Amino acid sequence: xxxxxxxxxxxxxxxxxxxxxxxxxxxxxxxxxxxxxxxxxxxxxxxxxxxxxxxxxxxxxxxxxxxxxxxxxxxxxxxxxxxxxxxxxxxxxxxxxxxxxxxxxxxxxxxxxxxxxxxxxxxxxxxxxxxxxxxxxxxxxxxxxxxxxxxxxxxxxxxxxxxxxxxxxxxxxxxxxxxxxxxxxxxxxxxx
Amino acid sequence: xxxxxxxxxxxxxxxxxxxxxxxxxxxxxxxxxxxxxxxxxxxxxxxxxxxxxxxxxxxxxxxxxxxxxxxxxxxxxxxxxxxxxxxxxxxxxxxxxxxxxxxxxxxxxxxxxxxxxxxxxxxxxxxxxxxxxxxxxxxxxxxxxxxxxxxxxxxxxxxxxxxxxxxxxxxxxxxxxxxxxxxxxxxxxxxx
Numbered sequence: 001x002x003x004x005x006x007x008x009x010x011x012x013x014x015x016x017x018x019x020x021x022x023x024x025x026x027x028x029x030x031x032x033x034x035x036x037x038x039x040x041x042x043x044x045x046x047x048x049x050x051x052x053x054x055x056x057x058x059x060x061x062x063x064x065x066x067x068x069x070x071x072x073x074x075x076x077x078x079x080x081x082x083x084x085x086x087x088x089x090x091x092x093x094x095x096x097x098x099x100x101x102x103x104x105x106x107x108x109x110x111x112x113x114x115x116x117x118x119x120x121x122x123x124x125x126x127x128x129x130x131x132x133x134x135x136x137x138x139x140x141x142x143x144x145x146x147x148x149x150x151x152x153x154x155x156x157x158x159x160x161x162x163x164x165x166x167x168x169x170x171x172x173x174x175x176x177x178x179x180x181x182x183x184x185x186x187x188x189x190x191x192x
Numbered sequence: 193x194x195x196x197x198x199x200x201x202x203x204x205x206x207x208x209x210x211x212x213x214x215x216x217x218x219x220x221x222x223x224x225x226x227x228x229x230x231x232x233x234x235x236x237x238x239x240x241x242x243x244x245x246x247x248x249x250x251x252x253x254x255x256x257x258x259x260x261x262x263x264x265x266x267x268x269x270x271x272x273x274x275x276x277x278x279x280x281x282x283x284x285x286x287x288x289x290x291x292x293x294x295x296x297x298x299x300x301x302x303x304x305x306x307x308x309x310x311x312x313x314x315x316x317x318x319x320x321x322x323x324x325x326x327x328x329x330x331x332x333x334x335x336x337x338x339x340x341x342x343x344x345x346x347x348x349x350x351x352x353x354x355x356x357x358x359x360x361x362x363x364x365x366x367x368x369x370x371x372x373x374x375x376x377x378x379x380x381x382x383x384x
Contacts, residue, residue, distance in 0.1 A: 051244060073261075
């Protein structure tokens with residue numbers, strides 16, 4: 001006698017916050033960066049955007065008189081970082097990550113392709129950095145990309161101590177508008 | 193007696209060329225630019241990417257043991273141009289369009305938000321341009337963004353004559369690798 005085989009369970013989820021859903025981790029930081037960039041664009045301080053999350057579209061329906069509906073698609077791994085643009089004539093490129101960990105930052109949060117990409121940004125004369133948030137400390141650091149990459153490539157552990165960021169990173173002040181005043185750190189670090 | 197109401201017809205289409213599907217128009221030009229950028233990246237000439245097409249994700253399924261499947265999503269209008277990156281220390285930003293029209297380029301092909309974006313690129317010290325292909329002439333031009341925008345904003349027609357591009361644009365030579373040697377024009381136009 002064979003047992004009845006039920007189809008594999010499928011959990012379906014309505015996506016309320018479209019922009020920020022895929023990343024999951026880092027949702028709040030991403031929102032705050034997006035809001036800050038909006039403020040910087042509106043005031044003509046800088047022209048920096050988050051790149052759309054790449055999606056591999058497999059099937060599209062064309063209902064009559066309505067817009068095309070994607071009915072099968074998958075998230076793809078981005079080949080670059082999340083944010084780029086132009087500020088004071090320079091190319092700007094960065095990645096943002098946050099961790100709940102109190103004592104260290106897990107290296108796996110930064111993907112190898114992001115490291116490779118930020119190395120090339122430097123090579124071509126652009127400005128590259130990371131925005132790293134320790135949520136438990138309620139602190140957000142801007143860290144120069146080449147500096148953090150060197151640390152990642154030489155440290156013999158799978159995480160970087162929190163204290164390293166206190167010494168080598170630059171606290172991003174938080175305010176009302178912009179939420180994250182990260183361009184002030186960029187000014188100090190790359191333009192003075 | 194009531195007649196039977198059939199459901200509205202829905203045409204479904206499998207997307208074979210994922211990257212290039214949405215634009216429809218411009219498919220070949222886009223492929224050639226992507227290939228050229230790949231070549232430029234591989235040789236460390238420049239770091240320029242096409243941005244992913246923005247997709248508004250509404251519903252995602254999570255089948256057990258398999259990756260998340262997007263089951264309802266829609267294309268969104270991009271708020272910027274398609275391509276950006278860094279070359280010789282400068283921020284590069286451009287949009288590519290092609291037309292089958294022999295005698296003129298229809299202005300509607302360039303969206304107002306792209307014009308606004310490229311104005312801001314200029315304002316912030318970046319390099320912005322258009323790559324315009326006349327498929328019927330088998331010619332591809334690079335045109336400085338501020339120049340074409342000025343023309344769009346002053347001309348009293350809905351298209352720009354082909355001859356204007358011959359006079360104000362710069363022919364992009366086509367080869368094997370890269371397919372479109374557009375950085376040679378960028379060198380001449382912005383770095384000499």
